[in-house]
Amino acid sequence: MTTATTTTARSAERRELTLEPLGPSFGAVVHDLDLTELTDAQVAAVRAAFVEHKVLFFTGQDLTDADQVAFASRLGDLTAGHPVALSDGPTEIYRIDSSDPEFSFSDVWHTDVTFMTNPPAASILRAVTLPDTGGDTSWADSQLAYDSLSAPVRRLVDGLTAVHDGNREWGAYLRRHADRGNEWDGAVVTSLPPVEHPVVRVHPETGRKGLFVNPGFTSHIAGVSDAESRGILDLLYAHLTKPEHTIRHRWSPGDVGIWDNRATAHYANNDYSGKTRAMARVTLRGDRPYGPADADLHSPTR
Ligand SMILES: O=C(O)CCC(=O)C(=O)O
Ligand SMILES: [Fe+2]
Known part of the structure; x- marks a missing residue:
């Protein structure tokens, strides 16, 4: 597709939606759209807006589990609700319910399932x-955070990889449930071997670089000393979560939010102890993260 065609296509997509930006960099509310009745043009517009704004909210919805799964299926392939956590109802749904005895607050900055x-x-x-x-x-824009690092630090992190380990958050749960996880990418998850990802992720659809480490699941930077790893990660986490890199959403009944895990991290505020808060999540399948060194092997998909 030529640049001119792409620009025209994106303008056409934008005209399909009424968008209210939530900040100078990222996040937007989409008004007046019924997610159960989307035309193909609206689905294309939602996809384009999602990649551009990174976090979108749809207000005034009244979705059932099945509606949520159907909406998500129009945007991409669904994974199991979670690789480890078991939920009742459709397998694609992950329930985050403070009245569940297994519930624990997600009050640590993280990007979903990077382990x-x-x-x-x-x-x-x-x-x-x-x-x-x-x-x-709250959400943080990991691409804005990367861009606002100084050039020497960007050069340093461009060449690093980090280990992500789900055992800290999910190992005990997995063992409590007799090592019975869900199916993820065609295999049942019965253990959580640590995985390595680039510290700087190149977005597969835009080619933009973003920080791809998070305090929830990243255990350490590979190939450096423990002290160096701690120092680098502390620096990156403090930078990623600076207020000017973040937005915060106050949920209203019926709201649906979608975020790009390839470009953001998030944090669920832990300030409603003893009260019920229930959310239902579905996730769209993603590809294997790659960094700047491998970007030439991939071309952006849009
Ligand atoms: O409950 C929330 O607001 C977010 C929880 C979370 O981390 C998630 O859904 O991925
Ligand atoms: Fe999360």
Whole structure:
């Protein structure tokens, strides 16, 4: 596709949606769209807006589990709800419910499921039951964070890889459930061997670089000393989560949010203890992350 054609196609997609940006860099609310009745043109527009804005919210929806799965299926391939956590209902749904005895707060900055070789490209979260106050979710723009590092630090991190280990968060759960995980990329997950990903991820659709380490699942930088790893990761986490790199969403009943796990990290605010908050998540299959050194082997898919 030529640049001129791409620009025309994107303008056409934009005209399909009423978008309200949430900040100068990323995040947008999509108004007046019923996710159960999308035309093909609207689906294309939602996909384009998702890649451009990284986090989108759709207000005033009233989706069932099946509606949420159907909407997500129009955007991409669905994975199991989670590689480890077991949920009732459709296998694609991952329930995040504070009244569940297994519930634990996701109050650590993370990008979803980076402890698998192929982490999900996107997560789609629906507000089911909300506390009167609290329970907001925050997102950080990992590409903005990368771009706003100084050039020497960008050069340093461009060449690094990091180990991601799901055992800290999910190992005990997996053992409690007799090593019975879900199916992920065609295999049942019965253990969580650590995986290595580039510290800087090149987005497969835009070619933009973003930081791809997170305090939830990254255990260390590969090939450096423990002290160096801690120092580098602390620097990157503090930088990634600077207020000007983040947005925060206060959920309303019916809201549906979708975020690009290839370009963002997020944090679920832990400020509604003792109250019920229930959300339902589905995730879209993603490809294996690659870094700047391998970018030449891949061409952006749009
Ligand atoms: O409950 C939330 O707001 C977000 C939880 C979370 O980390 C997720 O859905 O991936
Ligand atoms: Fe998450």
